[in-house]
Amino acid sequence: MSDDKISQAEKDEAAYFAERAKAQASAAAAQSPSASGTQDAHTLFDVQEMELNFGPQHPSTHGVLRVVLKVDGEKILEAKPDMGFLHRGTEKLFETETYPMGIPHTDRMDYVAAATSNHAFCIAVETLLQVEVPRRAQLIRVILDELQRLSSHLVWLGTSGIDLGAVTPFWYAFREREQILDFFEEYCGARLTLNCMRIGGLPFDLTPGWTERLAEFIADVPARIDDYEQLLTDNRIWKKRTVGVGVISAEECVEWGLTGPILRASGVEWDLRRARPYECYDELDFVVPTRQGGDTYDRYIVRVQEMRQSVRIVQQCLAKLEPGEIRGKVPRVIKPVAEEVYASIESPKGEIGFYCVSNGTNKPYRMHVRPPSFINLQALPRLAKGHLVSDLVALIGTIDIVLGEVDR
């Protein structure tokens, strides 16, 4: 019985391949130029697919990302991201620990922008608990968020530059970032995996002199951003590498669910800080940079302008700081009511959200993360189609992914 099945399967397979070969031959015959019509021209002008592995180990994948490429010479026909190399089971870990214990795990998702991940987590739980965060805590949270946005965009700028051959903006950007990390270290004790927010507010108050030194530092930042712009923005080589690369229209962005600078560079003026204000963003005066083109150069400009706006926001918040409480009234054991909530904020990469399902105990029943890098990475095949292999590096950089967030 099984032999019959096997032989039938083999026959089917053989028939299928014969069918395919015939279809390919006829398609090839239709494609080959009628001028020469010889066998040589037939193979010379045909699309010759080669499958290439832009492997998990590569200096430009910003982490462990594997992209399976189908190329014809240098043109990319298909680019499929293969992620999961950095999966650590974060969402399962959330379920096995209490709410406050989950905050250090959010640091390690988007390790370049830890404060915003912490913030989104805290907002989700605070919404469930219906705790109000005191004003001083709100202002300091916004300052930390914007500093983190500055730091994340500096990393993006440096690594994007170095992928395309401009080696110096990397060092300048990291010099500034070093100072920002020093501020973080002074505030919460760590530079990268901050753990700087607690449910209801903040763990500590600011150290004496922190605000003055921050004001001094932040006043210098626009001049430094001018430096980076002088190196890159008008540079003809930079423009040649980025203008027209990876164009995506506004409708497509909305369809794919892309958020963050990608969306804003395609013309959709959507920023959660403006559209759904949280903390105290509704009283702050800042511009949401938007461009119309949707290519890599526009995304570059949008992020650089966002850096400038972050400087403005921090200065405004510093001016508004007043002494007060830094943590709202939170019970000792956090047991939210059995409800679901989705809370999201604008991280440097896009919209980061936490969908929290609580069952009344002190551990969440389900804590799902909406990671912006993961959702934005989906657009890579769409962006890369038709471009050259050398552009792939620019495209991965412009989507600005962090593998910790993609894989969790």
Added chain:
Amino acid sequence: MALKKWLDKLTLLDLFDGLSVTGRHLFKKKVTIEYPEQKKLPSDRFRGMFRLDEERCIKCTLCAIECPINIIYIDWHNEKNEAGKNEKVLDRFDVDLKRCMFCQLCEEACPTVPKSIWLTTKTYEMAAYDRNESLYLDIRKLTDWREAPNVKPFTVVERG
């Protein structure tokens, strides 16, 4: 407008601007800190290597409960002390340094004042050659790790 763009393009203004930025930085102050001759002093809240004070510890195991990775192993038993009252005695207080992420939740959970376990020792130089012997800390090493061969208390060397 086209003329102006053509002017820029022809005189390579953008390239000269880029060159001037790097040229200026040639003479600016360099930010390298030449480790190990020069070191940055960690801040007061810096979450580094932790220390335990056995005397202050009341063996409430709140730190072990609060640890997100469950790497604190505490064992204690009751003993009668001189006054005849029951007293907890620590058998084992081990911390698995291989997996600690220095998140400070254990310190936050500790109810004693001052804290019995603290991370603000400003020490981060804990590299070791042998994984198991030095990285799994037991109570002797936690109370005073100056005896441990690889953990160096931090000393600041002034920036030159």
Added chain:
Amino acid sequence: MTLSPLFWTYVKVVLLVATVPAIVGFVIVLAERRIMGFMQARLGPNRVGPQGVLQGLADLVKLVTKEDITPAKAEKAVHFLAPVLAVIPALTALAVIPFGPPVRIGKNMIPLWVADINIGLLFLLAITSIGVYGIILGGWSSNNKYSLLGGLRSAAQLVSYEVPMGLALVSVLLMSRSLSLVEIVRRQEATHLWFFFPGMIAFFIYFVAGVAETNRNPFDLPEAESELVSGFNTEYSGVKFAFFFLGEYTAMIIISCVAVTVFFGGWLQPFPHVKALQFLGLVPGAVWFLLKVGGFIFAYIWFRSTFPRYRFDQLMALGWKWLIPISLANILVVAFAILLFPGRTTGLVWLSWAFSGVFVVMYLLAKLRQKLAKRDRLAAVPQTVES
């Protein structure tokens, strides 16, 4: 005893072959890393010796003691030959470069060049073309699809940028009326005019083509690490890689030396007729030459730390669609200037003033426009908080 007339030639050859690789390994590599570091607001390597002077030695020891791996199915003989083919032409080209005026040693005037061929420039162009073989064979013999592609790309780049380089040198040929490098320097001396001034466009084209010839940033796509298709030298390690490296940096030196000789007066001092600067004549010609070449190497390093890199098709388009037509037009302009005043250099002098004037005026206009544009841009979008 009478020395063989070739004695000094042997001495010079030995000196060149011994010192130039040493200078490359010890001085230029360290200088590049430290200067790039300084431009990036950091110190370069400074631990190995005082201020890092022994870094080249450390690199050399590392490369020499590395295991020499030949890929399994590679063509062993060709794999061995390719680095050699990359180095030897570069070292041979040093033979025709005049490092300084003839010096007096004992009773003889010894010229500071190994050979003064009357087709010196042509010889140089031909010899550097042979270096392309090393790259192609290196890429092919590695039995690696991507090395082959990288090698072919590199070879295509090198071959296409030789054309504008040659055409730029043709315009200099018109001014100097000789292909011999020594003769070119002597003519610059005689006409009191460094060929840079009438040949500004030629110099620019020559230097850009030279940077592309040596696979340096902004034209280093074939050998950049962050690109997918790795360069021809992926499968090489140890001494063979050191040879490729040496070949590339020696080619850098050659391009700089030729630029100095042909455009900047070789060993001549600047401002020889200005009374106030006569003290510059105390510096020997060879030192002037080295200083000028050092300036060009510095320009190479400066370019590397500033510019992003061109994509390969943009690189080829730049060479074929822009540099070649401009260099052809440049030949016409220089020829016209010379023919206007036959036998005299007045045409060239006028051309120099014309180029300098036009360039300076256009640059100032562009800068002014930039300032105005920046002012407008700042007024439009609020950048910082007004306190």
